[in-house]
Amino acid sequence: MCGVIGIYSLKDKTKNVCPLVIKGLLDLQHRGQLSAGITSYNPERKRILQTHKKNGKVHEVFEINHRFKSKRLLDDYSGHAAIGHTRYATSGNNEDHLAQPFERPHGRKSKWFSLAYNGNLANYKKLKDGLEEVGYNMTYDSDTEVIMHFLSREVQSHKPWEELNFVEIFKTLLTDFDGSWNIAFLNADGKMVAVRDPLGLKPMCYGVTNDGILVFASESVVLSNLQIEATNLKPGEMIIADGEDFTVKSYIDKEADAKKRLFHNFKENTSYCFFEWIYFGHLASVMDGESVYRVRENIGQELAKEETSDLEGDDWIVVPVPESSYVAGAKYAQVTGKSFVQGLLKNHSVGRTFIDNTNRTYNIQLKFTHLRDVLQGKKILLIDDSIVRGTTMQALVKNLKEWSGAKEVHLRIGCPPITSPCFYGIDFPTISELYAGATAPNASDFSADSLHYLSLPGLLKALNKSEDEVCMACLTSNYPTQEGSLRYKQQVI
Numbered sequence: 001m002c003g004v005i006g007i008y009s010l011k012d013k014t015k016n017v018c019p020l021v022i023k024g025l026l027d028l029q030h031r032g033q034l035s036a037g038i039t040s041y042n043p044e045r046k047r048i049l050q051t052h053k054k055n056g057k058v059h060e061v062f063e064i065n066h067r068f069k070s071k072r073l074l075d076d077y078s079g080h081a082a083i084g085h086t087r088y089a090t091s092g093n094n095e096d097h098l099a100q101p102f103e104r105p106h107g108r109k110s111k112w113f114s115l116a117y118n119g120n121l122a123n124y125k126k127l128k129d130g131l132e133e134v135g136y137n138m139t140y141d142s143d144t145e146v147i148m149h150f151l152s153r154e155v156q157s158h159k160p161w162e163e164l165n166f167v168e169i170f171k172t173l174l175t176d177f178d179g180s181w182n183i184a185f186l187n188a189d190g191k192m193v194a195v196r197d198p199l200g201l202k203p204m205c206y207g208v209t210n211d212g213i214l215v216f217a218s219e220s221v222v223l224s225n226l227q228i229e230a231t232n233l234k235p236g237e238m239i240i241a242d243g244e245d246f247t248v249k250s251y252i253d254k255e256a257d258a259k260k261r262l263f264h265n266f267k268e269n270t271s272y273c274f275f276e277w278i279y280f281g282h283l284a285s286v287m288d289g290e291s292v293y294r295v296r297e298n299i300g301q302e303l304a305k306e307e308t309s310d311l312e313g314d315d316w317i318v319v320p321v322p323e324s325s326y327v328a329g330a331k332y333a334q335v336t337g338k339s340f341v342q343g344l345l346k347n348h349s350v351g352r353t354f355i356d357n358t359n360r361t362y363n364i365q366l367k368f369t370h371l372r373d374v375l376q377g378k379k380i381l382l383i384d385d386s387i388v389r390g391t392t393m394q395a396l397v398k399n400l401k402e403w404s405g406a407k408e409v410h411l412r413i414g415c416p417p418i419t420s421p422c423f424y425g426i427d428f429p430t431i432s433e434l435y436a437g438a439t440a441p442n443a444s445d446f447s448a449d450s451l452h453y454l455s456l457p458g459l460l461k462a463l464n465k466s467e468d469e470v471c472m473a474c475l476t477s478n479y480p481t482q483e484g485s486l487r488y489k490q491q492v493i
Contacts, residue, residue, distance in 0.1 A: 001088045001280050001425055002026030002100070002118040003218045004184045004204075006239040008192045009080040018076040019461065024215070024222040025084045027060045030282055031118075032088035036061040037100035039114035039186055040079030048188040049114055050077055053099040059085065062169035081192050085116035085183040088427075091491060098140055101184070110164055111155050112310070113187035117144045118218055122426035122483035127176060139319055147183065166193050166240055170251040175199065180273075180424040182218065192241040198252050199271035199480055200235030201424050201471060203287045206248075206419050214239070214246050219285040232288050235270050244430060271471035271480040274463060275426055278415055279324050279387045279447035288462055293327055298382070299414040300331030303454050309410065311336060313453035315377065321384040321396070322368065323397045327416050329383035338381065341385035341442035343404075344396075345369040369394070376405035382448075385414045388428055390435030397446045407492050408449040416453050417441050421491065423484045428474070431491050 005024040009015035021038050031102065052073065054061050061300020063069035085100040106112040121127065131149055132138055138145060154169040164187075180201035185193040194216040196204040207228035215223055217238055220230035233239065233449040236252035236401075261441065267469035272288050273280075281292040316338045320329030321345055327381055333340035380400060387393055393411070400406045417436035423427045431437040443451035460467060473481050479485040 001031050001427075002116075003086040004083070004116045004118045004182060004194075005085075005217040005222060006116075006186070006192055006194055006241075007081070008214040008246070009212065010208075010214055010241065010244050013080045015080050016074065017076050017080060017082050017213065019363055020226065021082045021084040021215070022058065022062050022064070022074075022418075023225070025086055026226055027282070028086050028218055029058050030115070031280065032086035033057055035087040035096070035102055036085065037083040037099050037116075038077065038082050039101045039103055039116075040077045040082040040189070041160070041190055041192075042079035042188055043190060045079070048106060048109065049103060049105075049112060049186065049315070050079075051101055051103045051186065053085075053101065054093045054296075055096050055099060060152055065376055073231050075141070081186060081190060083114065083116050083186045083192070085118075085184070086493050088463075092328075098144075100144060101186075102144055103153055104148055106188075108160060111152075111187070113185060115144070115148060115151065115186075115420065116184040117147055117149040118182045118425070119143075120196065120423065121146065121177055121181065122176070122179035122423040124489060126483075132305065139460045141203040141343060144422045147177075147181065151185070151369045155483070162356055162450055164189075165192070166238060166300075168276055169248055170195055170238060173339070174252065178481045184216070194233065194239040194240075195251070196235055196237055198236040198286065199471070201273050201480075203272075203276055203281070203285075204233040205230040205287075206233055206239055208246075212244075213333045214241050215308045215430075219282055219287070221282040224284055230286065242384035270469050271468060272465065273424065273426075274415070274459065274470045274472055275386075275474075283327065293462075295462055296324070296385075296414075298464075299385075300328035300333075300457070301335055302458035302462050303328065303383070303414060304332045304335035304451075306452065306455060307336060307412075307456055308452075309450060311338060311381075315407065316379045316381060317341045317343070317374070318381045318383060319343040319375070321382065323486040325383045325414065328385070332381070332412065341371075341374050343371045343375045343380070345371065347393060350467050365399070368399075370404045370447070371487075372401065372404045374412075376402065377407055379408040379410070379449075380406045381410050381412055383412050383414070386418060387411075387413055387435055387441075388418055389433055390394035392448050397448050402445065409447075410450040411443065411446060411448045413451070413453045415459050416456050416475045418474045420474050420488060423487055424471065424473075427476070 007017040035055045036058045039051040104113040121143040127146045164165040181197045182202045183195040207223045223230040225414040253331040285291045320326045334377035420437045473479045
């Protein structure tokens with residue numbers, strides 16, 4: 001899970017779009033807090049492409065709290081086109097050099113480019129081994145580096161006098177890439193490209209301001225905050241911006257490509273990741289026609305409809321696990337008629353990357369503050385979006401009972417049990433690390449008084465999607481690509 005953004009001033013070539021890119025990165029901070037960066041394009045500058053990136057949150061990387069440092073940085077990286085990235089690591093480690101965008105300098109402008117990437121290549125190891133066999137030196141343990149080398153190969157194959165044919169370039173890459181891959185590309189010729197993978201596993205949208213500024217981003221909240229009407233980039237589509245114009249093109253012909261086996265995908269239609277709606281996405285975002293807020297509200301409603309426990313008495317309260325479960329919890333409370341209480345507060349100064357997984361009780365104390373006076377003596381209906389590894393929930397229930405004095409804790413989970421690993425960008429790649437991967441879920445495992453997961457039909461109803469439209473491999477073990485299916489089979493053998 002990462003965030004990508006690109007902004008291109010089509011009309012005014014003196015416009016500095018970098019402040020807008022940084023603003024957009026702040027809107028995408030929830031998609032990645034490990035690092036941030038931008039690459040800007042300015043043909044009047046000696047270094048036409050220039051990249052600034054490092055580990056840290058967006059405000060740290062761009063010195064936002066230091067007015068003069070921030071202004072100097074914006075002046076240094078001024079340009080009428082720029083791409084940006086916020087990183088959440090699913091491959092590679094946490095070193096500064098893995099921050100994105102990745103820039104590849106070259107003496108010829110058309111072959112000097114920078115890229116930012118959101119996704120995960122399921123066949124990354126095979127691609128990496130293949131590159132090393134033919135003499136490539138792999139510096140980083142990252143699928144972004146693999147993508148950069150494959151893109152470089154395709155760009156280099158064009159003759160110096162030839163225009164880069166981005167449709168053909170990415171059509172060729174379909175024969176190599178298996179997984180999710182949304183790419184932002186910017187070269188020293190002033191061409192910007194945004195690409196969405198053929199299955200639409202990761203979201204991407206775009207729009208244009210009245211004064212001719214093109215914006216694309218992982219989520220529509222970026223465009224909404226710039227007061228731009230967002231259009232979803234369809235799976236297998238790309239945006240190409242060049243000069244004063246841009247075009248939206250498809251780089252796939254699914255019927256023809258399926259016959260030629262040009263890409264690895266099993267499915268003929270989309271595979272939107274349902275986790276984007278229930279957990280990753282910003283509440284203000286609309287993804288592929290469905291509002292994140294409305295989906296989470298629907299989840300709460302469906303959970304309430306499926307409730308079978310006797311909720312008689314006034315000592316029942318509904319408590320959401322911050323923060324992705326607030327909306328679902330509020331709707332659940334409304335439908336059941338029980339009091340909605342924000343009994344847990346999240347500590348925003350503690351990021352994901354800081355928390356040490358070795359001491360779960362201590363970690364929960366760092367992440368959450370308990371409102372003990374409103375929890376004590378209550379029967380808590382604890383609403384959460386999902387249970388992945390289960391260790392957080394175990395520690396949380398323990399603290400609710402032992403410290404906050406809850407009489408009972410009843411778990412209500414907004415999606416079915418996660419039983420299978422994800423190879424497309426969610427950080428649980430093995431069955432062994434999943435709570436429900438090898439055992440049937442039971443309330444006693446968490447010292448809870450009851451446990452209910454939202455049913456699969458309930459989740460689909462909440463999403464307003466059919467099972468054919470979304471990737472639910474982590475729930476059903478039905479993977480949309482060849483490599484995903486193969487890697488799963490290797491784990492269960």
